[in-house]
Amino acid sequence: MKKIFVIILLTFANQLFGQEYSLDSVKMYEWSEVLAADPDTIFGITFEKKKLDELPQELSNFKRLISLNLKKNRLTSLPDYFSEFKDLVDLNLEKNKLEYYPIQLCKIASIKYLRLGANLFKNVPECIEYTTELIYLDLYDTPIYKIPNSLLNLKNLKVVDLSGIQFSPAFQKSWIENSANIKFVFDAPCDCFD
Helix, strand or coil: CHHHHHHHHHHHHHHHHCCCCCCCCCCCEEHHHHCCCCHHHCCEEECCCCCCCCCCHHHHHCCCCCEEECCCCCCCCCCHHHHHCCCCCEEECCCCCCCCCCHHHHHCCCCCEEECCCCCCCECCHHHHHCCCCCEEECCCCCCCECCHHHHHCCCCCEEECCCCCCCHHHHHHHHHHCCCCEEECCCCCCCCC
16 A cells, blocks of 8 residues: 555656656666676665665665665664765665664755655654755654654655654644645644643
């Protein structure tokens, strides 16, 4: 269901903003397929469900990546070289064990679709405002208790998915009222954090 929502959202965003990007526009290769390839010819790599605790150092050679799927691994952090992926548009880090929001992502302005749902970190840093191309931010089922005000500085941001996280009615109302251009996806409010 979540994948269908993302595809619909991407289709809507492409129509609304005239962008050429879609989930199907980049060929995704398995790591074993790219080891002998020229890194400059590879734009999409998937490591989905590989049980990785860390990313291989050799991944740093693939500087032209546009799409990277790291879903369903055991990553607790990202390597320093990650901020060198300056062309990255679509990043999926769902269902890992990230203990902190990866600061390296704040140095990648090109990211448009960022999926960080079902991780362990509790807050998003103010530096998220440097991901200036961001359209879709998925934080579902991650124990976020604080959203930075700098999120409102992201002029392209259209959707923030915070489903699966308990927020008070006042918290939800405040964010919905103060961000007319951003659709926040919340679960029904609770009386737990007033």
